[in-house]
Amino acid sequence: MSTPQSLPYEPCPVARSASLVGDRWSLLIVRDAFDGIRRFGDFQRNLGMARNILSDRLQKLVIAGVLEMQAASDGTAYQEYVLTAKGESLFPVIVAMRQWGELHLFLPDERHSELIDKQTGNPVSYMTPVTETGGVLTAGMTQVQKI
Amino acid sequence: MSTPQSLPYEPCPVARSASLVGDRWSLLIVRDAFDGIRRFGDFQRNLGMARNILSDRLQKLVIAGVLEMQAASDGTAYQEYVLTAKGESLFPVIVAMRQWGELHLFLPDERHSELIDKQTGNPVSYMTPVTETGGVLTAGMTQVQKI
């Protein structure tokens, strides 16, 4: 394990969150986890990142309680990484960043990957409320559609 | 300028947002901007970061349209960095990360800095709705209270 969190005592919750998930890869791993990706090789191929770095980040996310390891669902001897409740509660962060990116980092006619509501089949656009208590979206309701 | 965004074509809005604001300092600069910090020296002291890095990040955020430079409000010859509309719309991201951090990265009895609603004077807790359309909070209504 590298990346020694060199933020010793940090009173700001934003800063603590950023120190955990505000690096180049961790948030994208969480995003992929929301997309249903569970296995080491799938994360690695989808993100195109080095295996040692992926291993490091997965360990950190497990230690932080964002992911947990489970026995593989297909009967093989390996592990799968799935979101914990703590990890699922990162959903508003992911969607907020999605919405901001859609609105401000894409040209009007530029296509981007979609977040699909599994129940209705409709895309979750930047108009969709996110963190409203009791609102429309909850973690696990959506998946990313590749385009 | 360093930090060459080495993400050439990125179809995922989350990834694009992360490439801009998902580094060690940028998001904290934006957080400070929401807190009303405007001047180079104030950012530098508050964040305790190197001046050259701060200069680089401020430039990038200006180029990205998140911040804009204005003549100093106190009559000095210097500039101030203030959030644009695009920057203010990062508010849900900041608050989502705040709420997650408050809930999951602090011990039950551990204190953290507060986000204060300027109009009511009440702290914005993790129970407060964030991105609900027409909801309670909008950018500019809040400030961080040091504890």
Place this chain on the structure above:
DNA sequence: CAGTATCCCTCAAGATACTG
């Protein structure tokens, strides 16, 4: 396939001196 161990290298970040 799922990792771990090594090697290497770039670049982000820090420190500091300098300028208008």
Place this chain on the structure above:
DNA sequence: CAGTATCTTGAGGGATACTG
């Protein structure tokens, strides 16, 4: 005070070989 320029360092990240 508000930056810029320069130098150095260390860690983050990539490539790849290796193991169960």
